[in-house]
Amino acid sequence: METGKTSKYFKYAIGEIFLVVIGILIALQINNWNENRKLQQREVQILKEIKSDLFQTKNDVIRTADRHKEALSLSQYLLDAIRAKVSYSDSIYRAFSKIGSDYEIVPKTSGFDNLKTIGLNTISNDSLRIAITNIFQLSFTRLQSDFQGKNKEFDISNMMFPYQKKYFEIDFSKPRKMPRKYSDTLNLYSLKIKDYQNFILDMDLFKTTQLAMFTRSNLVESQMEIAEEIDKIIELIEQELKKKDQ
Template sequence: MIKFFRKIRQNLLIENKTRKYFKYAIGEIILVVIGILIALQINNWNENNKQKTKEKAILENLRTSLENDISTHHFHIQVYEEAKSSIQFLIEFIEKDYQYQDSLKYHFGRTTHLWNPSIRLEIFENLKSIGFDIVSNKDLKQEILRYYSYANTDFVTSKNRYDDIITNANSNIFNTRFKAFWNGNYDLFRKTGIPNDLEIEMIPNDFESLKKDDEYLFFLRSLKNQHYWFAERNNLNAKKIAENLLLMVNQELEKNKND
């Protein structure tokens, strides 16, 4: 093709048709420019397709991670709901001056629940290394940043504060008032691996003295409030944000599928 155009130019110059030569040269330049633009367009199209494929893979992985997070949040909401119920039950039981029952050991145990809630950060770290611009939807990108910012700040701070409350109580309160911290049916739990099969129990040394123990009662009543702020509220917020983000991810994947 190049030889063909060169031959035409040479013939025009030999025949001294300068005006026609310049017209032809301009036309040839235009054709070259158009060819370059088409090539660039095809290259851009290919790059966009690659980016969309990469974005789709990331969003699908994010969806799986969020589904796991939501399941984890749901579990922790349930077990901490049990803890809240046991805290309230013990406060009322002691205030009404009831006599000790063997089932109380499970309520004492549940007040110390620490199931270590967590948010998976692998996808977020992967996104950081790739660059958040891979997510084309700006609103979705902001919601991703919001969720993982919450995971790294408020969520982990609240979790650690509640962990510290229970851990400190073990060293300063439970150690002088109960026979042991976190006794339980671990043999059954080891066999099944099912969290609900693990019944934590704590037996008081002297229940009648415990009912009049101002320090312990202050701890228990305060724990009810701390439980709300650092455990219950924390897991509910995390689940709500994760569910909203998952909805946006599903909508984006559906939109991309239809494009």
């Protein structure tokens, strides 16, 4: 009888241990599931932030490229006018006044900065993580380097400013008022091109304008390539988000 009781107790103890182990395994499984769910939620959140940043940066890139295209058109108009030695007009002045403009692109990087803080491995898709890292750390860096000008001799503003300084003068016949929101209205005068005959014969100006056009055209090419790269990464992010929703 003692032997039978011992056997029953032993079986009961084994059963209890088995239940405890099963309970622990289930608890661990639930804990792992909760942790994975939190990680996935964090990943989804960071991907949405990066997607939003990319949309905003792309819009900035497109706006800037459009401004460069407008300046290219004005530069071509000015070159054609100089070559044809057309008479002076306000259109020539406006073209000359705008062809030295340059435009800065400031990529929005808050989402990627957050990703670096919490860890790049938060993005579980290796190819997507590499693509995102490349565009923020390589392509966007190149965008800003293009604006800052690795070679100051090919900085558009620096190229055109000496000629604008040389040929612009104040037109006292055209006063204008410039209202300001937070200060008094400014009383200014328009500018005009002086010594126009020498202006249209200045071949250094002609050559520099052509060089500025070439530089600006390269900027547009680079910017539009990055806009296409942004589109591809946004599509990859959207595909990844759809997987997470399933």
